[in-house]
Amino acid sequence: MGDPRLLQRAAPVTAFGTPELHALIRDLDDTMRAAQGAGLAAPQIGVALQVVAFEVRDNPRYPWAEPVPYTVLVNPEVIPLTEEMEEGWEGCLSLPGLRGRVPRYKRVRYRGYDPWGEVIERTVEGFHARVVQHETDHLQGILYPMRMRDLSQFGFTEVLQAAGRL
Ligand code: NI
Numbered sequence: 001m002g003d004p005r006l007l008q009r010a011a012p013v014t015a016f017g018t019p020e021l022h023a024l025i026r027d028l029d030d031t032m033r034a035a036q037g038a039g040l041a042a043p044q045i046g047v048a049l050q051v052v053a054f055e056v057r058d059n060p061r062y063p064w065a066e067p068v069p070y071t072v073l074v075n076p077e078v079i080p081l082t083e084e085m086e087e088g089w090e091g092c093l094s095l096p097g098l099r100g101r102v103p104r105y106k107r108v109r110y111r112g113y114d115p116w117g118e119v120i121e122r123t124v125e126g127f128h129a130r131v132v133q134h135e136t137d138h139l140q141g142i143l144y145p146m147r148m149r150d151l152s153q154f155g156f157t158e159v160l161q162a163a164g165r166l
Contacts, residue, residue, distance in 0.1 A: 001094055001095045001143060001145075003094075005043055005046055005048065006043055006044065006094055006138070006141065006143060007141040007143075008043065008048055008141050009048075009139070009140055009141055010041075010042060010043050010048045010049050010050045010051075010138075010139040010140075011048055011049055011050065012049075012050050012075045013049055013050060013051060013074045013075055013113075016074070016113065016115060016116055016117030017115065017116045017117065021051070021074075021115055022115060024042060024047055024049065024051060025051065025053065025072050025115055027045055028040050028041075028042065028045065028051065028052075028053045028072075029053055031044075031045055031093070032053055032054075032055070032093075035093045036059060036060060036061050037061070037093045038054060038055070038056045038059055038061065038062055038065070038068070038131050039052060039053060039054030039055070039131050039134065039135040040052065040053055040054070040093060040135070041135050041136075041138030041139060042139075043138050043139065043141075044093060044094050044138060050074060050075045050076065050139045051072070051073070051074050052072070052073050052076065052135035052136060052138065052139065053070075053071070053072045053073075053135075054068060054070075054071055054073075054131045054132070054135055055068060055069065055070035055071070056068040056127065056128075056131065057070075061091060062091075062127070065127040066126060066127050066128070068127060068128045068131055071120065072114060072115055073110070073112040073113070073114075073120060073132075073135075073136075074112055074113040074114070074115065074117075075112050075113055076110055076111065076112030076132070076136050076139070077110065077111055077112065077136075078108050078109070078110045078132055078133060078136050079108060079109045079110070079111075080105040080107070080108050081105070081107040081108055081109055081123065082105060082106055082107045083105075084105070084106045084107075085103040085104060085105055085106065086103065086104065086106050087101045087102065087103050087153075088101065088102065088104065088127070088130055089101055089102075089166060090102045090130065090134055090144045091157065092134070092143065092144055094138075094143065095143065095144075095145070097156055097157055097158070098154070098155065098156060098157065099154075099155065099156075099157050099160055099166060100144060100145055100148050100151075100153055100154040100155075101148065101150070101153035101154075102130075102134075102144045102147050102148055103147065103148075103149060104129060104130045104133045104134075104147075105129060105133065106125055106126075106129065107123070107124070107125040107129060108123070108124060108125075108129045108132060108133065109121070109122070109123045109124075110122055110124070110132050110136070
């Protein structure tokens with residue numbers, strides 16, 4: 001956080017299935033897994049392209065979260081299917097050691113492409129919907145604290161855990 005590249009809009013990918021795109025996705029996967037992230041967006045590794053990856057499966061950073069299948073999404077768009085929002089704890093590999101409660105749409109449809117240009121379209125809710133909204137926000141230059149409504153719900157992971165808030 002603080003790096004201006006995290007505040008920029010990412011450009012759409014124009015060529016699918018290229019060695020460059022596959023190399024970027026390998027970098028995203030390696031970084032996400034090494035840091036036990038639930039997801040990662042290309043701008044977080046300094047690449048201003050519309051590519052995100054996410055996966056939640058027995059993640060020690062999010063022990064309460066339901067599983068989310070491993071997905072790479074290129075040029076995604078997210079459409080809320082309800083006006084109803086719910087608050088939930090989020091972290092971000094660009095803000096290490098911090099968590100905040102962020103309002104997100106409960107149910108969304110998302111549409112994008114896989115690395116070979118095949119359409120991916122899903123209707124999701126809960127933590128899956130939260131992860132997609134968080135990751136696609138990175139492509140618009142938005143970090144989760146910019147979505148928070150109550151900064152008293154923001155803190156260091158260790159302190160929040162010790163206080164039984166997380
Ligand atoms: Ni993030």
